Amino acid sequence: xxxxxxxxxxxxxEHPLRWAPHKxxxxxxxxxxxxxxxxxxxxxxxxxxxxxxxxxxxxxxALAEHLNLNPDFLDSNSIGGSSFVSHTAHxxxxxxxxxxxxxxxxxxxxxxxxxxxxxxxxxxxxxxxxQFEGCYGPTTVGDYALAAQRHMYEFGTTGxxxxxxxxxxxxxxxxxxxAKFRDLISVxxxxxxxxxxxxxxxxxxxxxxxxxxxxxxxxxxxxxxLKKKPVYLLSAAEACTHTSAGMRDITDAAAKQSGPKAMAxxxxxxxxxxxxxxxxxxxxxxxxxxESLGFCQKGEGGAxxxxxxxxxxxxxxxxxxGGGLSSNxxxxxxxxxxxxxxxxxxxxxxERQVKDCALAFCHGTGGTLGLRxxxxxxxxxx
Amino acid sequence: xxxxxxxxxxxxxxxDEESRPxxxxxxxxxxxxxxxxxxxxxxxxxxxxxxxxxxQDFEWLRCSGRGTVYTFTITRQNQSAGFRNKVPYVMAYVExxxxxxxxxxxxxxxxxxxxxxxxxxxxFEDVTPEVSVPLFKPATE
Ligand SMILES: [Zn+2]
Numbered sequence: 001x002x003x004x005x006x007x008x009x010x011x012x013x014e015h016p017l018r019w020a021p022h023k024x025x026x027x028x029x030x031x032x033x034x035x036x037x038x039x040x041x042x043x044x045x046x047x048x049x050x051x052x053x054x055x056x057x058x059x060x061x062a063l064a065e066h067l068n069l070n071p072d073f074l075d076s077n078s079i080g081g082s083s084f085v086s087h088t089a090h091x092x093x094x095x096x097x098x099x100x101x102x103x104x105x106x107x108x109x110x111x112x113x114x115x116x117x118x119x120x121x122x123x124x125x126x127x128x129x130x131q132f133e134g135c136y137g138p139t140t141v142g143d144y145a146l147a148a149q150r151h152m153y154e155f156g157t158t159g160x161x162x163x164x165x166x167x168x169x170x171x172x173x174x175x176x177x178x179a180k181f182r183d184l185i186s187v188x189x190x191x192x193x194x195x196x197x198x199x200x201x202x203x204x205x206x207x208x209x210x211x212x213x214x215x216x217x218x219x220x221x222x223x224x225x226l227k228k229k230p231v232y233l234l235s236a237a238e239a240c241t242h243t244s245a246g247m248r249d250i251t252d253a254a255a256k257q258s259g260p261k262a263m264a265x266x267x268x269x270x271x272x273x274x275x276x277x278x279x280x281x282x283x284x285x286x287x288x289x290x291e292s293l294g295f296c297q298k299g300e301g302g303a304x305x306x307x308x309x310x311x312x313x314x315x316x317x318x319x320x321x322g323g324g325l326s327s328n329x330x331x332x333x334x335x336x337x338x339x340x341x342x343x344x345x346x347x348x349x350x351e352r353q354v355k356d357c358a359l360a361f362c363h364g365t366g367g368t369l370g371l372r373x374x375x376x377x378x379x380x381x382x
Numbered sequence: 383x384x385x386x387x388x389x390x391x392x393x394x395x396x397x398d399e400e401s402r403p404x405x406x407x408x409x410x411x412x413x414x415x416x417x418x419x420x421x422x423x424x425x426x427x428x429x430x431x432x433x434x435x436x437x438q439d440f441e442w443l444r445c446s447g448r449g450t451v452y453t454f455t456i457t458r459q460n461q462s463a464g465f466r467n468k469v470p471y472v473m474a475y476v477e478x479x480x481x482x483x484x485x486x487x488x489x490x491x492x493x494x495x496x497x498x499x500x501x502x503x504x505x506f507e508d509v510t511p512e513v514s515v516p517l518f519k520p521a522t523e
Contacts, residue, residue, distance in 0.1 A: 121462050134393045134399075136515075137471050142455045146455050146475060153498040196456050197459070199455075245434070246415075246426035250475070
């Protein structure tokens with residue numbers, strides 16, 4: 001059974017706040033839910049599928065309680081920042097299978113105001129594999145830095161090339177009124193920023209913000225009668241990768257498994273895409289993801305991102321909202337990849353609009369490149 | 383044990399039923415990985431079966447302790463206990479002569495002197511009287 005064009009994104013909402021010490025996590029989620037339902041022209045009483053992550057083991061039940069929902073379908077798949085990209089695919093499958101017909105996907109977090117050191121805190125030391133890692137002081141930044149260092153060694157990728165990703169993303173953020181960091185930066189600014197974990201500098205790293213968002217997914221049929229132009233889910237694929245019993249190539253991402261599958265299932269290829277949302281936890285994440293997805297050859301990511309190719313007006317504009325590097329990153333960012341792609345496909349992006357945007361690729365990476373991570377790919381179109 | 387953990391200057395790995403032989407060897411300052419007798423795969427981290435074919439027929443292979451740096455990072459910021467005062471420190475994957483890559487720290491040298499491909503050899507740090515962790519230092523020859 002193919003899910004292609006069976007389901008559509010009917011409503012999206014990105015919470016405008018990046019700093020919300022005066023709100024609760026569930027409040028951010030409820031406000032986002034209301035925003036996305038308004039956007040779709042639906043009410044909370046229409047919702048019969050609920051998806052979330054970042055709420056703890058059984059938190060989705062408490063979230064349903066908080067929203068006074070009794071959904072027919074629940075899914076709190078937690079595979080890191082890509083969870084919400086995965087939820088979008090799962091929602092489409094559940095809708096195609098008849099398990100629910102209005103799915104609400106929610107995220108909210110206060111990791112910034114809670115002072116959660118997600119990037120530079122320590123790892124655990126409990127169950128395997130953490131017992132072989134926690135004692136060595138891994139940090140999120142460090143785990144990605146391991147991949148960056150090897151990529152530079154094997155392929156000659158430079159700090160300047162990685163910095164280009166941060167510079168381009170900041171330029172996009174300057175066109176997004178809600179983005180947290182909007183002042184333009186240069187390659188030199190990135191290289192001059194303090195090194196957090198070599199070879200990654202502060203401006204190679206995404207921020208930690210508060211924030212949240214919501215997506216409403218419904219059947220293609222129902223979406224056609226709603227307020228906004230439907231954005232169809234054409235295909236999806238997921239994957240994960242890990243240390244592979246000691247033999248992993250650290251310069252490959254899970255995207256290598258999920259990306260080509262998602263494109264094949266939709267019957268499209270790289271040059272068909274008008275834009276892409278590529279999870280940018282770090283600049284190196286973008287470089288390796290683009291290679292793994294096949295937008296360029298392995299090892300050529302550094303050269304690929306130069307000369308405006310990934311900027312607005314370029315061959316493949318990515319992260320037009322300003323990404324996690326410059327717009328927002330409340331711990332997990334997958335939901336914002338889908339929100340921005342939907343807005344671009346609807347033509348709602350104002351100054352940062354990609355002209356005639358009809359086909360978009362989203363890829364979420366959850367976890368870390370250096371140890372283990374998930375990948376979730378989506379092809380969206382109008 | 384709780385007191386020892388508190389005194390330890392890095393997180394103490396939790397020794398479990400699958401990893402006990404590995405950690406017991408480390409406590410003797412010996413490094414072992416596993417080799418499947420069915421398919422020949424050498425694997426790390428330790429587990430109770432071969433991750434290639436799920437065979438439970440494996441042997442513990444004494445490592446030479448020599449390897450090369452596969453990749454590394456000089457960590458300059460880590461807020462967590464045990465590492466806050468260690469920065470800058472080098473976290474690395476070392477590729478052992480036996481063919482597997484293990485996460486570790488490179489110690490006993492200037493962090494800035496570490497390079498990919500650099501020959502290293504194992505050394506052990508006693509974290510508690512019962513648990514020692516394998517670290518690597520520049521090879522002596
Ligand atoms: Zn085997």
